[in-house]
Amino acid sequence: MATWKKETGDDQPADLTPDWYDRWTNKAVPEKDKRGTMPGTHSNATSILKPGPF
């Protein structure tokens, strides 16, 4: 998995998109509609062609 993450540019940003709802009540929270940083953004993963282990 480490090889796959490295080769395909996967990562876990500190500011991932937050919960939009309360996990127990399902009601919307103030952070609703806020987007954070998606995995792969820092490594520009959209331009990476390597597939990782096959």
Place this chain on the structure above:
Amino acid sequence: MKYLLKQAITCMAILPVYLLAAAGKLHAQTKQPNVIIFIADDVSYNDLGCMGHPVVKTPAIDQLAKNGLRFTNAYLTTSSCSPSRVSILTGRYPHNTGAAELHSAIPAGQIAFPKLLKDGGYYTAQAGKWHLGSSGVKPDGVFLNAFDRVGGSHAEGGGPGGEELWVDYIQQRPKDKPFFMWFAAQDAHRGWDSAHKPIKYSERDVKVPANLVDTKTTRNDFVRYYEEVSRFDHYVGKVVDELKTQGVLDNTLIIIMADNGRPFPRNKTRMYDEGIKTPLVIHWPAGLKARNEVSSSLVSVIDIAPTILELAGISGSPTIQGKSFKKLLAAPTAKFRNYVFAEHNWHSFRAYERMVRTDQFVYIENGLPEQSNVGATDIMGGAAGTALKNHYQAGKATPLQSLIFITPSRNMNCTTIQGIKINWSIFMEKRIQVAAATTGQHIGNLEKGNRR
């Protein structure tokens, strides 16, 4: 002289045979297959009759499987609608598409393989659920360029499951081109509707999974789900009938699959088999020798794009990370992948999980163990989810039923295929490259029983 005459006679006799064979070969090389992908919405791999479900009836798909090939180890790259569809169409992992989260816009530069088919002379069309971009329903975004015709959704009068226009698409297509159709049902996504259910079920028929609570509301929830799976099958059957009528069924490569698992707790969005594994049935009489055969080879849905492109004789894109599994169509038991990988990213709730699976092991990492892992809002707001939540709140839930609510949740989860024993230390040392595992089935966070 006698010898030359004999040779001439032999040549004259062979020549027509040779020319016929050459013509046949040429025909085979130039006749590009039509392709239809039927993609169900929120249906687990084992919820079709041909995939072993004891109750759900899917006669049309079962018939396709009987005359084709079904895969028992086909894996999605994520158990979330729009990122899963983008991954399938690009042949790329979700974090490599730039659209890893639900309803996120697809960056320019990502290539949907139907665009390559279109550029290669195919007529391409999409009908039903869009979910390829920031909009759930309304077609938008960069993938519009991949299709000659787009629409037929629930919102546009495409029927309750978005399938009413599928036959019309087959009838209205240009007849002088091979075609590719992306037929995306909205069955069996919540919320349920009562319109046109070809097959009815009873609450008595329901098999309630052990991680849920066996209540009347849970059973009714499953009845509605079963009915929508059967409705998906019904519309697949109508298209097959139309293909037969037009005489094009034999050279139409039909693929049956789903975008993610059933919309119930611990299934959709999650990395267990009922969330991340897809049914996969392939039917193609003209090109597939297999009849009623099963492939247990590991395949990823990012392999579908390169497979179709190769069968169509069209060059793939260097952006595709999957590989063609064409060889499995001729030899279903052949070895293909050693690994499949999958992701769980934001879907209503913050998430970061990763899965790798071999033919023997599944390993899941959870990057956010401080939070519970309840899944999407539509799941927990549904009848089965509500019943489970009430049961847990009342202190009556079993450990298995409690898993999705508990914090901290597991940060690591390693399971085996049922019955296979592993040595944990070897596993940890070599990660998933376990070669000589022998003892100690349940150690550390190993989940008891199986990976579901």
